[in-house]
Amino acid sequence: xxxxxxxxxxxxxxxxxxxxxxxxxxxxxxxxxxxxxxxxxxxxxxxxxxxxxxxxxxxxxxxxxxxxxxxxxxxxxxxxxxxxxxxxxxxxxxxxxxxxxxxxxxxxxxxxxxxxxxxxxxxxxxxxxxxxxxxxxxxxxxxxxxxxxxxxxxxxxxxxxxxxxxxxxxxxxxxxxxxxxxxxxxxxxxxxxxxxxxxxxxxxxxxxxxxxxxxxxxxxxxxxxxxxxxxxxxxxxxxxxxxxxxxxxxxxxxxxxxxxxxxxxxxxxxxxxxxxxxxxxxxxxxxxxxxxxxxxxx
Ligand SMILES: [Fe+2]
Numbered sequence: 001x002x003x004x005x006x007x008x009x010x011x012x013x014x015x016x017x018x019x020x021x022x023x024x025x026x027x028x029x030x031x032x033x034x035x036x037x038x039x040x041x042x043x044x045x046x047x048x049x050x051x052x053x054x055x056x057x058x059x060x061x062x063x064x065x066x067x068x069x070x071x072x073x074x075x076x077x078x079x080x081x082x083x084x085x086x087x088x089x090x091x092x093x094x095x096x097x098x099x100x101x102x103x104x105x106x107x108x109x110x111x112x113x114x115x116x117x118x119x120x121x122x123x124x125x126x127x128x129x130x131x132x133x134x135x136x137x138x139x140x141x142x143x144x145x146x147x148x149x150x151x152x153x154x155x156x157x158x159x160x161x162x163x164x165x166x167x168x169x170x171x172x173x174x175x176x177x178x179x180x181x182x183x184x185x186x187x188x189x190x191x192x193x194x195x196x197x198x199x200x201x202x203x204x205x206x207x208x209x210x211x212x213x214x215x216x217x218x219x220x221x222x223x224x225x226x227x228x229x230x231x232x233x234x235x236x237x238x239x240x241x242x243x244x245x246x247x248x249x250x251x252x253x254x255x256x257x258x259x260x261x262x263x264x265x266x267x268x269x270x271x272x273x274x275x276x277x278x279x280x281x282x283x284x285x286x287x288x289x290x291x292x293x294x295x296x297x298x
Contacts (some may be wrong), residue, residue: 017073038150038251052264079274098260130271135238139267153232237266
């Protein structure tokens, strides 16, 4: 979609996104005040007519844009909608559904492999602040579960010493973005701590499959953190018309495996990312972007 067409869609989303006043208030409340779970789950939203789930991105033809408008309206309430070149070619609205050949890939197109707990783009200098998942179709067996664990619940189970450790100990965060594709494991020399920001209410970044510890103790504590995160997860089963908004700086999330039939009835999720400080990034990068490549430093 051209930038011009996207701006038209964005303008239409603001005018006619389909959220009612109460839902808009819930999203703004979540943005301003947060909550202990780190996510907001809205149900029964108007997503319009949904065609059979396509078999591939090339076969994706969706005439009713109600779901895109809804997703973008929610996204702009949280921040600036952005894309990444390595995610669906930089599309601002990403579509995920099972695709043959992607079954075991560690991406959102996979289905018969669990995606472990992680923060979205933990290695990236421009991490999404919010991640929005809009369910267009549930998987036929209703097996797919999204899990979210919040920093607040995780921190409650860490000792003061462990919290100090994670505020100070750097880990090497590997990039899964190559120049144009995902699913790499690239050392970009991104040494950063798991907890950061205000020590009294820290942010959290965590992706154990893409993190290297510098000592045995750091590795052991990373594994402990992963176990704690799994012990406090909230399971969410997304139904058609459900919107899940995840605070990506205060949570980790995961997804269970599920089955696919490739007959038009498979799970279909639309995703968008919001960043809250686009002007700061424009200042640091000397350029305004809506779609980012791999940015390692600001
Ligand atoms: Fe994710």
